[in-house]
Amino acid sequence: MKISIDLTLTPLQDNYESHIIDFIRNLRASEFTVLENPLSTQIYGDIDRLMPFLTQEIKRSFSELDIAVLQMKIVKTDRSDYEPHF
Template identity: 75%
Template sequence: MNISIDLTLSPLQDDYEKHVIDFIKALRDSEFTVLENPLSTQIYGEFSKLMPFLTQAIETSFENQNICVLTMKVVKTDRSAYEPHF
C-alpha cells in the first residue's frame, strides 16, 4: 500500500535550522520521493518500506536535539502527483 506523509520538524532550540536541514537531507538521500515547500516536507512510498526508514530518520534526528516537535500526517494513497485544479 502506498502512503503520503507530510512532516514538519520543529526543534525548540536556537540552532534549529541545522537540525531541520539535516533531517531533510536524510529524507532526500532515501529511495523515496520527497517534495518540499516552505512549511513542510512530504515523503511518498510503500508503507512497509517507508515507515521503518522514517522511524530511524526521526530517531536519529531526535538523538541530536534537546527538545523537538514533529508533526506528521499520513494519508493512505500516493499524492505525489497532485496538482490543484483551481
C-alpha cells in the first residue's frame, strides 16, 4: 500500500535549525521520494518500508533534542505527482 506523509518537526529549543536540517537530510538520503516546502516535508512510499524507516529517523532525531513536536499527516495514496489544476 502506497502512502504520503506530511511532516513538520518543531524542536522547542534555541538551536533548532541544525536539527531540522539533519532530519531533512536523512530523509533525502533515503530510498523514498521526498518533497519540501517552507512549512513541511513530504515523503512518499510503501507503508511497510516507510513506517519503520520513519520510526528510526524520528527516534534518532528525538534522542538529540530535549523537547520537540512532530506533526504527521498520513494519506492512503501516493500523492507525489499531485499538481493543482487552478
